[in-house]
Amino acid sequence: MNNDKCGCRIVHQDKVDQAKAHDLGPATTEGISTLFKACGDPGRLRIVYALLRQEMCVCDLAALLDVSESAVSHQLRLLRTMGLVANRREGTVLYYRVVDKRLAQLIDLAGLLQARE
Amino acid sequence: MNNDKCGCRIVHQDKVDQAKAHDLGPATTEGISTLFKACGDPGRLRIVYALLRQEMCVCDLAALLDVSESAVSHQLRLLRTMGLVANRREGTVLYYRVVDKRLAQLIDLAGLLQARE
DNA sequence: TTGATATATGATCAGATATTCATACAGCAG
DNA sequence: CTGCTGTATGAATATCTGATCATATATCAA
Numbered sequence: 001m002n003n004d005k006c007g008c009r010i011v012h013q014d015k016v017d018q019a020k021a022h023d024l025g026p027a028t029t030e031g032i033s034t035l036f037k038a039c040g041d042p043g044r045l046r047i048v049y050a051l052l053r054q055e056m057c058v059c060d061l062a063a064l065l066d067v068s069e070s071a072v073s074h075q076l077r078l079l080r081t082m083g084l085v086a087n088r089r090e091g092t093v094l095y096y097r098v099v100d101k102r103l104a105q106l107i108d109l110a111g112l113l114q115a116r117e
Numbered sequence: 118m119n120n121d122k123c124g125c126r127i128v129h130q131d132k133v134d135q136a137k138a139h140d141l142g143p144a145t146t147e148g149i150s151t152l153f154k155a156c157g158d159p160g161r162l163r164i165v166y167a168l169l170r171q172e173m174c175v176c177d178l179a180a181l182l183d184v185s186e187s188a189v190s191h192q193l194r195l196l197r198t199m200g201l202v203a204n205r206r207e208g209t210v211l212y213y214r215v216v217d218k219r220l221a222q223l224i225d226l227a228g229l230l231q232a233r234e
Numbered sequence: 235t236t237g238a239t240a241t242a243t244g245a246t247c248a249g250a251t252a253t254t255c256a257t258a259c260a261g262c263a264g
Numbered sequence: 265c266t267g268c269t270g271t272a273t274g275a276a277t278a279t280c281t282g283a284t285c286a287t288a289t290a291t292c293a294a
Contacts, residue, residue, distance in 0.1 A: 006186070006240070008176035008210060016180045019167045023181070024228075031231035032224060033159045040154030041252085042146050050136045058271060059125035063133045064140070069123065071253055073272060092261050092270045093125065100233065106226050107149060111141075113219055114148035123270070158282080175241060188283055190242060209240045209291045 038082055039107065043067065044075050051085060052104045055097040155199055156224065160184065161192050168202060169221045172214040 009016075024032070039045050047061055058076065062069040076096060079085040084103070087094045126133070141149070156162050164178055175193065179186040193213060196202040201220070204211045 006176040006179075008174050008240080009180050012174065012177045015171065015173060016177050019170065019173065019177070019181050022167075022170055023163060024166060028228060028231075029159050029163060032227045033157055033162045035227050035231045036153045036162070037157030040150055040157040042150045043252090045150045045153070046140065046146060049141060050139075053136065053139055054132065056132060056136065057125050057129065059123040060129045060133050060136070062123075063126050063130075064136050068254075069271075070255080070273090074252075077272075089261085092268095094271065100230055102226070102230055106223070106230060109219070109223050109226060110149045110152050111145060113217055113223060114145075114152045116217065125270080160282085185284075186241070187243090187285080190240095191282075194242075206291085209238095211241065 034082060035084075038079060038084055039103075039110075041075075043071075044079060045107070047072070047075060048079065048084065048098060048103060049107060051096055051098045052101065052107075055088070055095040057093045057095050059093075061096070151199060152201075155196060155201055156220075156227075158192070160188075161196060162224070164189070164192060165196065165201065165215060165220060166224060168213055168215045169218065169224075172205070172212040174210045174212050176210075178213070 023029075039048060043065055046065055050056060050061065050064055056064070058069050058072050061076075062072045065072065076085060076087075080087070084099060085096050086099050087096045089095075140146075156165060160182055163182055167173060167178065167181055173181070175186050175189050178193075179189045182189065193202060193204075197204070201216060202213050203216050204213045206212075
């Protein structure tokens with residue numbers, strides 16, 4: 001990857017080594033960035049935010065976001081696959097909910113951070 | 118957008134209305150999801166995480182991530198554009214830093230959330 | 235000035251992603 | 265069983281994203 005030779009590499013090698021020592025492990029990095037990516041889409045963020053308050057079915061979410069039910073279903077599959085949401089069947093209707101309510105804290109904190117700029 | 122017809126829409130209309138009332142505004146939604154998206158790439162997440170500890174130049178980051186300096190520069194431009202990082206020039210070297218240290222809390226919290234699954 | 239270093243930037247392209255469309259499936263009513 | 269509703273899923277398409285390459289810029293040194 002890195003075929004450039006740069007003086008900083010020699011001068012700042014200790015800094016790079018320290019950073020490597022404090023770096024997140026590959027699995028952790030992947031996990032965290034995947035979680036962020038899940039909330040990095042406006043549609044999915046709204047889905048998660050809504051499901052934090054109350055469970056909703058695919059049709060409700062489609063009405064809320066004003067997109068097709070198929071599109072919502074695809075997004076829900078992503079969120080389901082990564083364990084962020086789960087569902088409960090009642091007849092033909094599937095009610096979705098957020099598994100870990102602490103996601104609310106994450107979104108609130110993000111709201112604080114972006115409000116400053 | 119929504120040309121499907123579904124009975125839930127009538128039955129759960131109050132639920133959808135409530136969700137709409139509690140929904141994040143368009144600007145807030147965009148802002149938060151953009152912040153999440155910034156940390157939703159493993160490379161950028163590692164950059165931000167490293168810069169939270171100490172300022173580093175492009176070359177250092179390239180060595181840390183083992184990618185080209187050009188790739189790092191492009192990522193830094195994104196982070197700079199959205200105000201997450203800033204730089205300081207010293208000769209020909211640009212030292213980058215994270216503007217809002219509270220980003221550490223966000224990443225820590227995300228780490229807790231994904232550790233459970 | 236010239237040259238070297240560190241970084242920025244634009245163009246391009248491959249891969250990822252999201253929506254749409256069509257279809258399939260599960261549960262219920264009849 | 266048949267038909268209907270709500271949802272899932274696969275394929276195709278269009279868009280977005282990230283890396284690479286080439287080139288440009290800024291600072292310093294000689």
